[in-house]
Amino acid sequence: MKKLVLSSALLSSLSAPFLAAEPLQQIQAFLDDADGYENVANTRHTAPSHDLKHVYTISKTDHAVNVFERAANGELSLVINYPGNEDTGEGVRSPEDILISPDDKHVYVTALKPDNVDDTLYVYERDAATGHLTEVQAYRDRGFGSSARLALSDDGLFLYSIDSSGSLTVMARNSNGSVNEVQFINELEQDGVTGNIYGDAFAISPSQDAVYVSLHSSDGAILQHYVRNPDTGILNYVDQFLCDPELGEFEGLAISPEGQFLYGAGDESLAVFTLDDAGSVSFKAITEITNPDSSYDEIWRLNNIALSANGRLGYTTDIIQDALVVFTRDEATGEMNYVGAEVDGVGGVSVLGQNDDVKLSPDGLYAYVGGAYGFSTFALHADTELAHTYSESGDNATVVTTLSNNGPASAHGLRFTLTLPNDADISSASAFSSQTDCTIESNIVTCERGTLTPNDEDEISIVFTKVDASEQTYSATITQAEIDTNEGNNTFDQDSASSEEDETGGDTGGDTGGDTGGDTGGDDGGDEGATEETETPQQDSTADEADDDSSGGGSTGPVLFGLLLILFHRFRRRAG
Structure with a gap:
């Protein structure tokens, strides 16, 4: 028993702790005035098309709208620039925001006129084949003061704008993309707030029946709640939540x-709020960096927040620390957990x-990040893969599964599930790495791991008593927070009796094929995998049974031999 425990501790020590840095992969960086790329300085925002063909960007200091074409591998290439011209008055000046309609037919940009300081909403018709833009309307009316931000309803019928002066505008969108005002709220509800209030951001609820507006005054941030009429687009004020001044102001909202x-997302905080059945806001939590690393250890100033389509990941940019920050999201509590950051120069x-901004591609595979010197593209997806071996020794059978990440990004929130026959008695489930925790419930093993970096792997060993040959089947799956573009290698479903013959050549007590070496305990040298949900005995009981002649063949020799052979292969692999 003591030898088995010692081997477990030794094997666990071979896996160095993972520092949660560089969770993504930057695949392109467009630096202004380098490699032929001009007019990309101070890229404020980006707008990827839903047909995945183009990405549109705006440059505030170069006064331009830019069109990029997206290749199948996610890389972008410049198609055309549309710079503003002060002499002719054509184009834009100091653009603030850009978005594309849900039908991909029109692009909307808030900016100034090149030849004066008129706040303008520019409407462009988009050529789906080339990505080129043709101006349809230059809408100059109230509601487009400095730093105007835009949002479109999911059906594309209504466009919403809020500017820094605190005015809120609702516009109907016509078939040619042009807009006309249907509601203007010049003075948003004060409702107990003293002094002037200023508009920062807003978000439309997934059900499309509510709008949330982020404002700030000298008293701190304010979150206002409006109900939305889907037929008319009209907003009606309901209530508001006055935030603690320490939260700062929120420049980005997401639901x-x-x-x-x-x-x-705002000054020194990423705050979580609860929305009740009526849509009212209440404070829940502040996101703390409880597991800092050498690249990122504290939130300084966040200016936006984007959630993955499945809601399991959050992405934001820290303008002070020059970082793209990644969080996993607890779907039950809503709270965020820091998992890593991409930092300029690291x-x-x-x-x-x-x-200044992060936008996710509609397919969720890439993130586009704009900044002072240009913009860049990051890959978000991860290809995780399962491979396994099966072996037998005495009354026990062992399934050893290798979980690997082929990249390009890190995988987060991984869950491995192995289902055995109903009457299989599972004696242990353990992982080679201390990063992975395994639990047993009846005939199901579940192992969870927070992060698996690209080109990394882990081995999970499950030992169970053999059952009737006709029932010797098992199946396994692996899931993760990121999109996996190759889900074909995320499962296996195999008759274990036939796999023994195919993979071990019928040798139930000897070498089962490479690294497993007839190991009846598999990778018992990893984590002890103590379950918190059941009272199923695991590592210690396995060791006790190994000392008991009646438990599994009457000898610990094959177990010790297998552990030593695993250790040898691990050292050899790391040395290579």
């Missing part, structure tokens, strides 16, 4: 896919200085 949580990452 979880199920509509239960609201997120505010690990070859560039053009993240003074970053």
Whole structure:
């Protein structure tokens, strides 16, 4: 028993702790005035098309709208620039925001006129084949003061704008993309707030029946709640939540896919709010960096927040620390957990200085990040893979599964599930790495791991008593927070009796094929995998049974031999 425990501790020590840095992969960086790319300085915002063909960007200091074409591998290439011209009055000046309609037919940009300071909403018709833009309307009316931000309803019928002066405008969108005002709220509800209030951001609920507006005054941040009429687009004020001044002001808002949580990104905080059945806001939590690393250890100033389509991940930019920050999201509590950051100048990452915005591609595979010196593209997806071996020794059978990440990004929130026959008695479930925790419930083993970096792997060993040959089947799956573009390698479903013959050549007590070496305990040298949900005996009981002649063949020799052979292969692999 003592030898088995010692081997477990030794094997666990071989896996160095993972530092949660560089969770993504930067695949492109467009630096202004480098490699032929002009007019990309101070890229404020980006707008990827839903047909995945183009990405549109705006440059505030270069006064331009830019069109990029997206290749199948996610890389972008410049198609055309549309710079503003002060002499002719054509184009835009100091653009603030850009978005594309849900039908991909029109692009909307808030900016100034090149030849004067008129606040303008520019409407462009988009050529789906080339990506080129043709101006349809230059809408100059109230509601487009400095720093105007835009949002479109999911049906594309209504466009909403809020500017820094605190005015809120609702516009109907016509078939040619042009807009006309249907509601203007010049003075948003004060409702106990003293002094002037200023508009920062807003978000439309997934159900499309509510709008949340982020404001600030000398008293702190304010979150206002409006009900929305889907037929007319009209907003009606309901109530507001006055935030603690220490939260700062929120420059970005996002709502979880199920509509239960609201997120505010701002000065030194990423705040979580709960939305009740009536849509009213209440404070829930502040996101703390409880597991800092060498690249990122504290939130300084966040200016936006984007959630993945499945709601399991959050992405934001820290303009002071030049970082693209990644969080996993607890779907039950809504709370965020820091998992890593891409930081300008670290690990070859560039053009993240003074970053201003992150937008996710509609397919969820890429993130586009704009900043002071240009913009860049990051891959978000991860290809996780399962492989396994099966062996027998005495009355026991062992399934050893290798879980690997082929990249390009890190995988987060991994869950491995192995289902055995109903009457299989599972004696242990353990992982080689201390990063992975396994539990047993009846005939099901579940192992969870927070992060698996690209080109990394882990081995999970499950030991159970053999059952009738006709029932010797098992199946396994692996899931993760990121999108996996190759789900074909995320499962296996195999008759274990036949796999023994195919993979071990019928040798139930000897070498089962490479690294497993007839190991009846599999990778018992990893974590002890103590379950918190059941009282199923695991590692210690396995060791006790190994000392008991009646438990599994009457000898611990094969177990010790297998553990030593695993250790040898691990050292050899690391040395290579």
